Amino acid sequence: MPSPRMPHLLAAVLAVALASASTACANQAVTIPPPAASTNASQPAAAAPAQPGAKVIFDTDFGELNDDSQALYLLLQNGVNVLGITTVSGNTWASEGAAYALRQLELENKQSIPVFEGASDPLMGSRAATLPSEAQQFGVDSSYAGAWSHPKPADYQHLAQPPYGGYAKTAKNNGNAVDFIVDTIKRNPHEVTLFVLGPATNVALAVKKNPEIVPLVKQVVYMGGAFDVPGNQGPAAEFNIWFDPEAARIAFTTPFADQLAIPLDVTDKVFYGKAEYDRITGGANTPITQAFKDLQAPEFTKDPKYRTHLWDALTSAVFLQPSLITGSVVRRVTVDTQDGVNYGRTLGFDPAHAPAGAQPVRIVQDIDIPKFYDFFVATLTRPLAP
């Protein structure tokens, strides 16, 4: 769905990248992990975080104490070395995400972590104007459209409402998010895990502009997709993929050495409600637990039966504690980018019968939910990590 609203910079970058990337990508020497069978063995969660000091780039459509925010708390509270945060439009505008991320880093005394504002529109441009048509023709749920539900702010310091606690004193980094991803991976070859917690626009631009980074990425971890369950933005697509299907297709079909997806197949099974909220807020006050009280209490006061999912938070949890995974499967993955009812559907194929280009991705299907919540609550109720 091309759109005249595609920003000139993005268009230029993509045009240059697309012209050179296909052959460059094909020349990369990449180790593809062998297909693995489903696993269902339940293992006890380790007591200590598995990834202290791990290097992460956190690519995100960040909101105030939303699932991206909770995912960041989990990483930082467990000693992960977050090298930088790159924002992308999805649930929020990229500019809003930058403001919210800066504010949270200030709350955690982590102002040294740089925040880069990334792509404001999908590769093929905004579809905000055609949402009614998508809803009418394809059953897309247009009642929720993330960033497209409200006007884009003038910039990250002029949101419709200031962030919780006010605007951060720290400014965003004025560099380019895509260049930051590229440069950081080159400076830390085979060491960086790329978290993709929103639409994959920044990642797609990075691998198309600089395909030489592909074999240097240690791992890509996605929240996204719906393989054997319905979408949450209509019958076929999960929101992150639906927002920028072309970017998701580029990302999933890039021959990264190691790709891990946490899709709706597992996140649909994990509910967060007042019982979990009470566990987090029932103990000593910390800046984190106070934020939960200030931002979530009104929802539970209004409706004690309110519940939601934790999406991105599960992504951080299984990265930190892989033993939480009790069921997963490797499939070769691509994304349907044909205009129609399946626009944005993630397609996972038997590795032995997959179309050309689809890459192996480990898809998480089940986690140990009680152990996840023990880990989630323990992490979020500890004093702030130094």
Ligand SMILES: [Ca+2]
């Ligand atoms: Ca997200």
